[in-house]
Amino acid sequence: AQTVTQSQPEMSVQEAETVTLSCTYDTSENNYYLFWYKQPPSRQMILVIRQEAYKQQNATENRFSVNFQKAAKSFSLKISDSQLGDTAMYFCAFMKFGSGTYKYIFGTGTRLKVLA
């Protein structure tokens, strides 16, 4: 069975600084997607960034980028130039691709606080 581990329950970062959230996963599959979702205090989860496992190039979305290490099964999220609006719970998620059953496995989350 697949598992997703986020080892940092809470983190804080100064505004404008860079922070990296870690995520590791365990799977024997070769085709899958990885995601980072953000859940602000308002509660609605939104997608931050996604990575297809077959792509070697790390995904980037503006200030957000990932360091995807497939062999190590590691998928960290880097937030550059942190902003107060980045304060949220961040969840790493895994989804097996083409299995017929698209079940997403989420980590337990990292609560990030951006300090002014």
Next chain:
Amino acid sequence: GAGVSQSPSNKVTEKGKDVELRCDPISGHTALYWYRQSLGQGLEFLIYFQGNSAPDKSGLPSDRFSAERTGGSVSTLTIQRTQQEDSAVYLCASSNRGPGNTGELFFGEGSRLTVL
């Protein structure tokens, strides 16, 4: 609608009562998921619907929990004889499995259930 809609936003009930939570997914999305999120915790998978296929109910915690999806659109999660440990935020998400599928889950704002 433009996004995933859930109702009620908040529900307070007495122990032993039945509750129904509703999810209206994004139009055209064939996949629909229910998750449970306890205070400060990660997302616990409950049930998954995909088109006309039999739902994946493997995450339902007990036979007091059931869900249906009528006409491939709106879904209702029913909790019978509620207990205090059922208190949580119930999140619904939908996804597009058709052409252009990116694997992204689109979440509603959740229904916060409090069992007294």
